[in-house]
Amino acid sequence: MCGIIGYSGPLEARDILLTGLSQLEYRGYDSAGIAYFDTFSDIHVVKKIGKVANLKSICALETDTAHCGIGHTRWATHGGVSDANAHPHRAGKVTLIHNGIIENYHGLTEEFDLEDQLASQTDSEVAAWVLDRFYEGSPLDAIRHLLERIQGSYGFCIMFDDRPGEIYAVRSISPLVASYTHSGALIASDLTALIPYTRSYFVVPEHHIVKLTGYKISLMDLEGNAVSPEMMKVDWNMDSAMKNGFPHFMLKEIHEQPEALKQTILPRMAKGIPDFEDDRIPDSLFTRCSQIHIIACGTAMHAGMVAKALMEPVLRIPVTVSIASEFRYEDPLIDEKTLVMIISQSGETIDTLAALRLAKSCGSMTLAIVNVKGSTIARESDYVLYTHAGPEIAVASTKAYSVQLAALYMISCRMAFVREKFTRSEAKAFLTELLDAIPAMETMIRKKEEEKHLVTHLIQQNDVFFMGRGLDYAFSLEGALKLKEISYIHAEAYAAGELKHGTIALIASKVPVIAIATQEHVFAKMISNVREVKARGAFVILLTKEHAAVEEGLADIHIRIPDLDDRFTVFPIAVILQLIAYYASIGKNLDVDQPRNLAKSVTVE
Numbered sequence: 001m002c003g004i005i006g007y008s009g010p011l012e013a014r015d016i017l018l019t020g021l022s023q024l025e026y027r028g029y030d031s032a033g034i035a036y037f038d039t040f041s042d043i044h045v046v047k048k049i050g051k052v053a054n055l056k057s058i059c060a061l062e063t064d065t066a067h068c069g070i071g072h073t074r075w076a077t078h079g080g081v082s083d084a085n086a087h088p089h090r091a092g093k094v095t096l097i098h099n100g101i102i103e104n105y106h107g108l109t110e111e112f113d114l115e116d117q118l119a120s121q122t123d124s125e126v127a128a129w130v131l132d133r134f135y136e137g138s139p140l141d142a143i144r145h146l147l148e149r150i151q152g153s154y155g156f157c158i159m160f161d162d163r164p165g166e167i168y169a170v171r172s173i174s175p176l177v178a179s180y181t182h183s184g185a186l187i188a189s190d191l192t193a194l195i196p197y198t199r200s201y202f203v204v205p206e207h208h209i210v211k212l213t214g215y216k217i218s219l220m221d222l223e224g225n226a227v228s229p230e231m232m233k234v235d236w237n238m239d240s241a242m243k244n245g246f247p248h249f250m251l252k253e254i255h256e257q258p259e260a261l262k263q264t265i266l267p268r269m270a271k272g273i274p275d276f277e278d279d280r281i282p283d284s285l286f287t288r289c290s291q292i293h294i295i296a297c298g299t300a301m302h303a304g305m306v307a308k309a310l311m312e313p314v315l316r317i318p319v320t321v322s323i324a325s326e327f328r329y330e331d332p333l334i335d336e337k338t339l340v341m342i343i344s345q346s347g348e349t350i351d352t353l354a355a356l357r358l359a360k361s362c363g364s365m366t367l368a369i370v371n372v373k374g375s376t377i378a379r380e381s382d383y384v385l386y387t388h389a390g391p392e393i394a395v396a397s398t399k400a401y402s403v404q405l406a407a408l409y410m411i412s413c414r415m416a417f418v419r420e421k422f423t424r425s426e427a428k429a430f431l432t433e434l435l436d437a438i439p440a441m442e443t444m445i446r447k448k449e450e451e452k453h454l455v456t457h458l459i460q461q462n463d464v465f466f467m468g469r470g471l472d473y474a475f476s477l478e479g480a481l482k483l484k485e486i487s488y489i490h491a492e493a494y495a496a497g498e499l500k501h502g503t504i505a506l507i508a509s510k511v512p513v514i515a516i517a518t519q520e521h522v523f524a525k526m527i528s529n530v531r532e533v534k535a536r537g538a539f540v541i542l543l544t545k546e547h548a549a550v551e552e553g554l555a556d557i558h559i560r561i562p563d564l565d566d567r568f569t570v571f572p573i574a575v576i577l578q579l580i581a582y583y584a585s586i587g588k589n590l591d592v593d594q595p596r597n598l599a600k601s602v603t604v605e
């Protein structure tokens with residue numbers, strides 16, 4: 001959460017910072033601000049609540065030139081949304097921006113007697129004042145002393161009044177990437193802000209200091225010893241981070257799913273079955289384990305729920321799915337015979353990262369399924385399987401979810417093969433069916449206009465229920481989350497048989513129920529559950545396969561997906577559920593890509 005950018009170089013710094021903040025805005029958009037050295041080498045701060053556009057209009061009035069500065073877009077943690085709480089924070093000779101949470105800021109406020117000095121309610125400003133107290137002309141010494149005193153997570157970019165043209169940065173947990181480019185030195189909380197200037201970058205190692213000047217970027221340890229950065233290459237292109245003519249990133253990303261699936265699946269096919277040799281994932285990882293534990297948050301966790309329902313019946317070993325924020329505080333029943341699969345689009349979600357570290361400390365084998373290359377989770381897990389969705393900008397995850405599923409389906413197939421649950425021809429057939437899901441997704445995307453009318457009734461309601469059985473239940477969880485987060489309609493997903501154990505009391509006239517019935521072995525049971533809610537007056541939107549037999553009048557709206565093997569229906573169903581959420585958000589005139597209170601990358605607890 002919170003977007004960070006810093007620049008020092010020959011170009012107009014304000015332009016670079018503001019453009020970068022627009023790219024990073026999906027990380028948080030409660031307020032935005034920049035600080036830069038002006039023509040007289042004084043630090044000038046401009047910050048404002050609201051989106052980056054607000055800040056841009058204020059900055060348009062500034063006339064002086066700047067060549068070094070830092071910028072921040074905020075997702076509020078400590079302290080409400082106000083101009084004072086916006087970053088950058090000034091404290092004596094220090095100006096800084098921060099991503100993360102300083103957990104002991106209360107203690108520091110007392111210890112350094114800061115109460116009367118604070119202009120904001122933020123933990124970040126406390127860190128700025130503590131740094132200022134330590135600053136006696138040596139940024140390195142002051143930063144080292146600060147790090148000795150603070151607890152929590154941080155990515156800081158710092159400027160000192162008497163060091164024009166210089167930016168210092170340091171991080172723990174919160175991500176920072178940096179690069180020296182033809183246009184100057186750049187640092188940011190993620191790659192999207194660097195892509196316009198460079199393809200090569202390095203991930204700032206934790207507890208190291210980066211110094212940016214107009215002509216160079218240097219990395220050192222806390223003692224000041226030079227360290228060579230480990231350079232990496234970006235393989236995303238700028239187009240994939242732009243809207244390309246779509247009105248919203250979310251719609252663009254929904255459209256990109258078939259291609260993203262191909263990118264994730266095709267390079268990993270050898271002789272018709274999944275093969276992870278190029279990912280350096282050995283088969284022994286899949287044969288040694290006696291149980292699987294999947295850990296993730298939100299949408300990624302829902303992908304894990306689908307994987308559980310898919311894997312257990314084939315592999316015949318226990319598959320447990322944990323919410324990372326719960327798992328990390330448990331005393332988990334995992335050991336060296338457990339394969340822990342960590343799923344994360346960003347690779348930076350703090351709870352997921354902490355869960356990974358806990359799993360490793362229990363001796364478990366860890367395999368991360370991650371979209372962002374070089375992210376912390378990717379680097380720290382024993383093995384990584386990258387999904388190839390490209391940058392996902394809309395806060396609501398769409399293509400990242402379907403490629404996570406594709407990766408999990410591939411793993412499931414390879415595991416079944418190497419554990420002799422699938423013959424080669426069964427594994428081949430599985431993969432062929434997986435590939436068949438791609439045109440099925442394309443069909444649903446092509447028909448998107450037809451689905452607009454679906455939401456007319458939904459958007460007038462306060463509550464929506466989703467229900468399904470087996471795999472369909474796992475899909476429902478994601479459908480409900482998607483609807484909630486961008487349309488602000490309360491939505492709940494139920495295992496269809498469970499509804500009558502209490503919640504059916506809420507089904508009254510016209511209450512929408514989205515029933516997913518694509519699993520043949522429970523189809524008849526599902527239809528009975530649909531009848532139960534229909535009998536109470538529900539407005540039923542029913543999702544089935546093309547040739548499912550459904551009696552006239554059972555559903556108010558009936559959407560059919562192409563006939564696929566039951567195990568693969570999630571792919572076209574995901575598209576429908578995403579489109580329902582998308583059109584509901586549009587229908588309510590909401591901000592689709594940047595829904596309230598959310599941020600793309602959740603790097604705080």
Ligand code: F6R
Pocket residue numbers: 297298299300301343344345346347348349352395396397398481482485600601602
């Ligand atoms: C919802 C959504 C979130 C993320 C969750 C985990 O649309 O995007 O629920 O799935 O915050 O994020 P990652 O996958 O980056 O760990």
